[in-house]
Structure formats: C-alpha cells, structure tokens
Amino acid sequence: MRNQPKVSLLPYYFKIIAYAITGLAILLTLLSFNEHLNLDPNIFIPLGKYIFLLALVFFSLSKEKNETAGYFQLRLKCLPSAIIFANVFFLLDSVLELFYSAENREFITAFEVLLIFHIYYLASFYYYKNK
Numbered sequence: 001m002r003n004q005p006k007v008s009l010l011p012y013y014f015k016i017i018a019y020a021i022t023g024l025a026i027l028l029t030l031l032s033f034n035e036h037l038n039l040d041p042n043i044f045i046p047l048g049k050y051i052f053l054l055a056l057v058f059f060s061l062s063k064e065k066n067e068t069a070g071y072f073q074l075r076l077k078c079l080p081s082a083i084i085f086a087n088v089f090f091l092l093d094s095v096l097e098l099f100y101s102a103e104n105r106e107f108i109t110a111f112e113v114l115l116i117f118h119i120y121y122l123a124s125f126y127y128y129k130n131k
Contacts, residue, residue, distance in 0.1 A: 007072060007075075009061055009062060009063045009067075010058065010061050010062040010063065011062065011063060012062060012063050012064065012065050012067075013062075014058045014059075014061070014062035015058070015059055015062045017058055018055040018056070018058040018059040018062070019055075021051055021052075021054060021055035021058065022052060022055040024051060025048040025049070025051040025052035025055060026048070026052075028044050028045075028047055028048040028051065029044065029045055029048035029049075031044065032044035032045050032048070049111060050111070053111065053114060053115060053118070056115070056118040056119070056122070057118065059118075059122065060118050060121055060122055064129075071129070074125060074128055074129060075125065077128065078121055078124040078125045078128065079121065081120075081124060082117050082118075082120045082121035082124060083117065085116070085117075085120045086113050086114075086116050086117035086120065089108075089113070089116055090108055090113050093107070093108045094107060094108070
C-alpha cells in the first residue's frame with residue numbers, strides 16, 4: 001500500500017467565507033455600473049473578478065463539512081483532469097486565435113485559465129461526490 005501524503009486543506013468555515021467573498025465581488029461589480037456613485041469601472045470590475053477568483057480558490061481548497069478518506073482520492077482523481085482541461089482549452093484557444101488578423105487577436109488571459117480550472121475542478125468534484 002502506498003503512503004498517502006498529508007494534505008492540509010482549509011477548514012470548512014472557509015466555504016462560508018468564500019460565499020461572503022463571492023457576494024462582495026458581485027456587489028463591487030454591480031456598484032461599478034451605478035452612474036450616481038461615479039466609481040471607475042476600470043478599477044472595480046477587475047477587482048471584483050480577482051476577488052471572485054479568490055473565493056473560488058477558498059472554495060476549492062476547503063474541507064467538506066463531513067470530510068471522509070474517500071474525498072482525498074476523489075480530489076486526486078479530479079485534479080489532473082481539471083489541469084488537462086484548462087491546458088487543452090488554452091491551447092485550442094491559442095491555435096484558433098492564429099486564424100484571426102493580428103489586430104483582432106485576443107489571447108486567453110491567466111485569469112481566464114485559472115477560472116476555467118477551478119470551475120471545472122469544482123464541477124467534477126461535486127459531480128463525482130454526488131454520483
């Protein structure tokens with residue numbers, strides 16, 4: 001039997017913090033569209049995006065309420081597929097962008113790759129957990 005590495009995950013209450021951070025990100029994004037407040041959307045929309053990514057990281061790396069040993073194997077099963085999915089998505093997007101003219105190319109950003117990775121990881125983890 002192989003030795004399983006000791007994995008330190010965030011406590012469960014970080015999921016609650018992640019929900020609060022998601023609400024803050026949505027609030028910042030919505031407030032940036034309010035014309036009466038005179039807030040600069042060039043500051044608050046990216047700030048909301050990065051705060052939302054932080055919430056996804058907290059949500060991905062926190063324990064379940066009733067963490068079992070099977071969840072460790074499930075996390076190990078979902079992690080490589082999420083990495084492969086994000087990389088294939090990035091490579092396909094890069095190849096498809098080569099067919100556009102040089103002025104219209106928009107390569108995928110690191111933020112978008114991380115967002116795709118975490119969303120795919122969470123979706124696959126909860127799919128297999130509830131299967």
